[in-house]
Amino acid sequence: MKVQVRKGDTLWGYSQLFHIPLVLIMDSNPHVDEKQLKPGQAIHIPGFTVDRHTVQRGDTVWQLAASWGVNAGTLLLLNPHIDPHQLPVGQTLLIPSRVTTCIVSGKKRYDFQQMRKDMHQLLAIYPFMRRREAGRSVLGLPLYDIRIGRGERKVQINAAFHANEWITTPVLMKFLNEYLLSLTNYPVMRGVQTLPLYMNTQLSAVPMVDPDGVNLVLNGPPPEREKEVVAINKGSYDFSGWKANIRGVDLNKQFPANWEFESTRKPTLPSSRDFPGYAPLSEPETRAMADLVRKERFERLLALHTQGKEFYWGYEGLEPPDSEKLAQQFSRVSGYKAVRYVDSHSGYKDWFIQEFRKPGFTIELGEGQNPLPLSQFDEIYEAASKLLIHSLI
Incomplete structure (x- = not known):
């Protein structure tokens, strides 16, 4: 106003x-x-x-x-x-x-267009929220980087690295909306005072890392890519199992953290899932996300995925000592299981820990088979919002 x-x-x-x-x-x-x-x-x-x-x-x-x-x-x-x-x-x-209620409704098919519509409304009501582009996708859609807060300490949270895990985007968007509501209406969110967070911490949120893939899963193939993606999908027009970007590259297998080893046990050609590309950081989306952390030097990073009701917080023994304390806190407030190591490499969290020796977390929201149903949204959001607000402390 x-x-x-x-x-x-x-x-x-x-x-x-x-x-x-x-x-x-x-x-x-x-x-x-x-x-x-x-x-x-x-x-x-x-x-x-x-x-x-x-x-x-x-x-x-x-x-x-x-x-x-x-x-x-x-x-x-x-x-x-x-x-x-x-x-x-x-x-x-x-x-x-x-304004005393949330604009963002997570209980709907949440494609790039819906995210952008909600983002425009939030920017209009809360102009202290800022938006920039971290980069662009293969098809030229912006990877929006939302900023809230004025502190020198920076925390990065991202969602929808995997296309059929798109439910993570409305989870993050609703969290942003609730955080903004708290700042302008209520001093406490999930038991945490929010104005001190705003003063001390700058939140960077990339709600949709793979907009092309999310749109493919929810809306079907774009005409200019139809033949290519249907071929990659083995002739099927059912893209519900598609995790990759529009070129069939798994964006969370693209980072130079033992990429060479991981690539030996993954698909060697473009696929609906798990293909790490022909080289690390070959995709515009992963280059944008790598450039973002190189430039900003975040204190911690959280990547929202589905599913498992657990999160991973270590990598090759390179995680700093305070990661364990944070993991215990996140587990306590969310009820999710804290897992230190898994047999996986070349993920965004892995590379962040390896390169910067800062706390990084892969959060596996919900439970079941991807894509998780919207009937789980409220339960997922309840756990996720508690974890995310504590990540800013």
């Missing part, structure tokens, strides 16, 4: 008027000089949208404020030209409406 500055207005005053932390208003208006606000200047107020009300006979500013559950001062701010003592019948008033 936007308001227009009046003479004498301050960002601190808006913070008090709307009961929004000042830092969130400041970060929603990064190009505004707080000490030089000019009358008529537009200011973003996060956590609000605008409703409209047609004045009825007998309406007053104070009655309307009470009935809409808002401060009368906010009505005067949004409607600077009205006479608060005499509202003309039929006039349309702007009413600030605090």
